[in-house]
Structures are given as structure tokens and as C-alpha cells.
Amino acid sequence: MKILLTGASGMLASDVVPKLKSLKHKVIATDLKPRLKDIMKLDVREIKDVEALVVKNKPEYIFHLAAETNVDLCEQEPDHAYKTNTIGTENIALVCQKYDIPLLYISTAGVFWGDKKEPYNEFDIPRPANVYGHSKLQGEVIVQRLLSKYFIVRAGWMVGGWEIDKKFVYKMVTQIKEGKKELRVVSDKFGSSTFTCDFAENLMNVINTNRYGLYHMTNKGTGSRYDIALKVVEFMGLNGKVKVTPIDSSQFPLPAPRANSEMMQNYKLDLLGINNMPHWHDSLKKYIEKNKNKK
Secondary structure, three states: OEEEEEOOOOOOHHHHHHHHHHOOOEEEEEEOOOOOOOOEEOOOOOHHHHHHHHHHHOOOEEEEOOOOOOHHHHHHOHHHHHHHHHHHHHHHHHHHHHHOOOEEEEEEHHHOOOOOOOOEOOOOOOOOOOHHHHHHHHHHHHHHHHOOOEEEEEEOEEEOOHHHOOOHHHHHHHHHHOOOOEEEEEOOOEEOEEEHHHHHHHHHHHHOOOOOEEEEOOOEOOEEHHHHHHHHHHHOOOOOOOEEEEEOHHHOOOOOOOOOEEOEOOHHHHHHOOOOOOEHHHHHHHHHHHHOOOO
């Protein structure tokens, strides 16, 4: 299958693209800021550019991974957030509609308010807590309105890519490697991790069902940032050498409000018997052990 993929320079694509290629799919990789020489430049905010690339390459599927995922930047620059995450997605969806191309759109746990005690499933009503969540949710609404052949897959707290990872786990590892003996970590925000390698491994199992619709795909288990930091220290073999201190999120103010819970359940995958995502403990251990000695 020939797949046009946006956001090819990002964390998720760093595992999705190699997996697709290993399955003998042809990938037309694109990004606003190409990181590798085989990635073509594409600004999804320009519909003419999107359509021109589709007409030229005639993909059988579009995987839309491109997004502005910096939550605080989205809050500070909402025009940028909506133009990238909402209008950019609308551009992709309109081109898919015009040329009858199925679409995969990657969304986020950030569409939920965070007041539910149990993990959110696909049948819970979304209500975002910040601009980032709103911009991604409106992308979902547009895809559902314009298309009948689509997958919307919500991921959780993303982990992967190592050297291109700007997220929590890599930041913790970096601080430890720099010699920090105490990590002060928020303990009152909870979520579900999504390891990019596991997501990539399970993605085509979902796509190949042709059961179009909305899905959650996170690793099994939930936890706080504090819980994750404890495991990072453990898996780096530094228990007793690096202290992890829980703090309240009020001690760590950020421009964008965060939901108290971004915990998600892969409920539809469970019902269909295709929830092959491992527990986050197991995946974090593999991720740390594989990468911890890299510079």
C-alpha cells in the first residue's frame, strides 16, 4: 500500500515509518521541517500544497501525524494551534474527501477534562481543558463530518524516539545523566503512556480491520508523573542514589491548564480482541535499557 504520511520528523513517526516499511508498504514521508533526507517538505496548513502532493503521488492512504503538540505554546499562541491542528487537519480531510482516500488521524487524551476517576473510553464525551485539546478535538469533529473512511486514534503521554524525544521520560533521564540527585515530580496528574514502538507495532492490526471509527491506543496501566519517574530511576539502576520527591502541580505553574486525569482505556480494542499493547512498566524498562547508554 502507498501511504502519504505527515509529521514524519516526529517521535511517533520515528517508529511508525520503519514498521510500515518492514511490512512492505511504500511511505511518502513529509514534514514541515524534514529531519532526514528522504522526508519531503509539506506544510499541511496550505491546502494547495497538500492537494498537489496527493495528485502527484496518488497515495492509497493518508496517515496524518503532523501536529503542534507543545501544549503551552498552543495556549500562548491559539491562532497557531488552530491553524496547525484544526485547519491543517481540515485540509487533509478535504483532500481525502475529494480523492476518496481513507485517513488515519492521530489525536490525544488531551480532549478530556480530567474529572473522571476511571480511565476514559471511546464512548465518554470529550471536553478539553486547554487550547491544545480543543484544537485536536475540532480536528476529530472535522474528520468525522467530512469522511466515512477514517480512523481516529487517540494516544496518551507519548514516549519514544529517544534523541528527538522532548517529553517527560527523556527529560527525567537527561536530568539524571547530568548528575541531579533529586527529581521533584508532580504526583497529582494521572495519565496513560503510549510508547511509540508499541503503537507502531499494533497500528496496522487496527487499520487492517477496516472497522473505521474512533479508537484509544495506549499502553496498559496508568500512573502519575511521579510513578513514572520512580520507574525511570529503578530501571536506570539508581534506586537509593536518586531521590524522587512528589510535589503538587500548583508548585509547578505552567501557561496551559492540565487535566487532572488523561487516563485512557483501549475499550474498543478490548471488545474486538486486538488490544496487544503491553503494560507501560514493561515497555519503559525496555526503552530505558535499550537507550540509557546513548549520549
